[in-house]
Amino acid sequence: MTATIQATRPGMTAATREITGPAGAPLVGNTLQLQRDPLGFIMRVATEYGDVARYRLGNVTFNQVSHPDGAQRILQENHHNYIKGDMFDILRQLAGDGLFTSEGDLWLRQRRLMQPAFHRRRIAGFGEVMTGRTLDMLARWDQRADTSQPLNVAEEMTALTMAIISETMFGAHLDTDTHAVSEAITLLLADINFRFQLPFYPSLRWPTLRNRRTLAAMRTVDDVVLGIIEQRRRSGEQRDDLLGMLMEMVDEETGQGMSDKQLRDEVVTIFVAGHETTAVALTWAFYLLSQNLGAEAELHAELDQVLAGRAPGAADVPNLRYTRMIIDETLRLYPPAWITNREAVAEDVVCGYRIPAGAVVAVSPYVIHHSAAWWPDPDRFDPQRFDPDTPHDRPRFAYMPFGGGPHQCIGNTFALMEAMLLLATVAQRYRLLLAPGAVVKPQPQTTLRPAGGLPMLLQSRTESQG
Numbered sequence: 001m002t003a004t005i006q007a008t009r010p011g012m013t014a015a016t017r018e019i020t021g022p023a024g025a026p027l028v029g030n031t032l033q034l035q036r037d038p039l040g041f042i043m044r045v046a047t048e049y050g051d052v053a054r055y056r057l058g059n060v061t062f063n064q065v066s067h068p069d070g071a072q073r074i075l076q077e078n079h080h081n082y083i084k085g086d087m088f089d090i091l092r093q094l095a096g097d098g099l100f101t102s103e104g105d106l107w108l109r110q111r112r113l114m115q116p117a118f119h120r121r122r123i124a125g126f127g128e129v130m131t132g133r134t135l136d137m138l139a140r141w142d143q144r145a146d147t148s149q150p151l152n153v154a155e156e157m158t159a160l161t162m163a164i165i166s167e168t169m170f171g172a173h174l175d176t177d178t179h180a181v182s183e184a185i186t187l188l189l190a191d192i193n194f195r196f197q198l199p200f201y202p203s204l205r206w207p208t209l210r211n212r213r214t215l216a217a218m219r220t221v222d223d224v225v226l227g228i229i230e231q232r233r234r235s236g237e238q239r240d241d242l243l244g245m246l247m248e249m250v251d252e253e254t255g256q257g258m259s260d261k262q263l264r265d266e267v268v269t270i271f272v273a274g275h276e277t278t279a280v281a282l283t284w285a286f287y288l289l290s291q292n293l294g295a296e297a298e299l300h301a302e303l304d305q306v307l308a309g310r311a312p313g314a315a316d317v318p319n320l321r322y323t324r325m326i327i328d329e330t331l332r333l334y335p336p337a338w339i340t341n342r343e344a345v346a347e348d349v350v351c352g353y354r355i356p357a358g359a360v361v362a363v364s365p366y367v368i369h370h371s372a373a374w375w376p377d378p379d380r381f382d383p384q385r386f387d388p389d390t391p392h393d394r395p396r397f398a399y400m401p402f403g404g405g406p407h408q409c410i411g412n413t414f415a416l417m418e419a420m421l422l423l424a425t426v427a428q429r430y431r432l433l434l435a436p437g438a439v440v441k442p443q444p445q446t447t448l449r450p451a452g453g454l455p456m457l458l459q460s461r462t463e464s465q466g
């Protein structure tokens with residue numbers, strides 16, 4: 001293959017480098033190396049083969065882009081050239097044409113329509129639900145406090161963020177219907193994980209037991225969500241939950257709101273995109289605090305000073321500076337959305353490498369966040385890196401837990417407020433200690449979670465202080 005290809009299109013620089021990567025086995029390519037140690041493998045690809053390097057999984061070649069400038073080229077500057085393509089089909093079966101899976105004009109129209117619903121001012125109203133459900137969880141936790149019975153914090157956080165997204169979506173009443181949606185979505189998310197790992201599993205057209213269960217869960221989601229939409233349309237009832245906001249959005253050009261099908265797809269997308277990511281971030285935050293007692297003490301000092309024992313609310317968020325630094329640093333070390341893929345429509349040049357039309361590119365926040373070029377001593381937990389008063393000269397895309405460019409996470413304000421309120425509410429009352437003997441290892445699936453959960457012991461803070 002020739003290493004020097006002259007760029008032909010405006011905006012493209014000349015490609016001068018050849019994309020290389022680790023040797024793979026016949027047929028499966030690098031699949032076994034990746035499965036053995038996924039994060040170690042993608043880090044090695046970046047450090048040994050350069051800013052753009054390739055590996056092959058079965059018949060798909062991935063071009064891993066590990067430089068912030070490359071990420072910026074793909075996700076922002078030349079984003080029109082990079083589509084989500086077939087790789088998002090598994091998710092499309094569930095989320096249809098929601099914001100996460102749609103492309104082109106439909107995506108743009110929906111993004112413009114939905115953006116105002118995620119504005120800081122509108123989201124602030126959800127602070128009470130976030131803190132309230134956390135306090136409910138703590139009431140359950142109380143019996144476990146100061147015992148030797150561990151809690152699986154990963155599971156607890158997932159259940160908590162699911163309860164919060166259900167309530168912010170459908171309003172105050174968490175009845176059997178909305179509970180059924182939560183359960184069905186939890187099952188469908190596990191199913192998506194399974195299908196990503198076993199892409200050759202028979203498609204939904206085949207009546208296997210798993211497929212029948214998946215289809216039944218999808219029917220539950222459709223019946224309940226479409227039922228709630230229809231009932232709200234019929235009654236003309238207007239509510240200030242997320243669904244209410246989505247229903248009131250009108251396209252300025254056409255004067256039209258969303259169809260029932262589009263609303264259903266957006267509701268499901270928000271459920272899927274909007275709870276496990278935050279749950280995983282919180283899980284890692286508790287783990288990191290248990291390993292970094294200085295940071296934990298500083299967090300406690302801030303909570304005691306800002307909140308003085310009362311439960312936090314949305315208005316406290318700007319004052320919880322160190323809490324935010326902990327969340328930012330957690331999202332750097334363990335970005336829940338650890339990788340995102342795109343497909344090039346036309347040829348492009350990224351960091352001096354030629355990306356041919358049709359090529360798959362993989363941008364990994366995990367890899368970029370662990371690069372010593374932008375993050376000295378990259379594996380060390382150091383919230384100070386995010387001190388707002390300390391200037392830094394990192395490129396914008398050196399830190400990208402919420403992605404970047406026009407597809408950047410629409411829920412980032414929601415997620416940060418939720419993560420901060422939940423962390424503050426729990427840490428105000430408890431220290432979470434890693435259960436003796438627990439081995440914690442990140443497992444990259446659709447999100448980056450600790451393999452097998454996170455067993456922790458609860459210690460009351462009054463107990464530990466007194």
Ligand code: HEM
Pocket residue numbers: 099100101111269270273274275277278281335336337340341400401402403404406407408409410411412414415
């Ligand atoms: C810590 C929590 C979260 C993380 C780390 C996260 C991360 C991301 C990332 C990296 C993307 C871009 C993916 C890509 O470009 O391929 C994204 C998109 C998205 N996220 Fe989040 N997210 C979080 C929470 C949320 C929440 C709470 C919501 C909704 C309430 C949400 C809704 C969405 C949606 C709808 C998109 C698609 C946006 C578009 O393509 O226009 N996310 N998220």
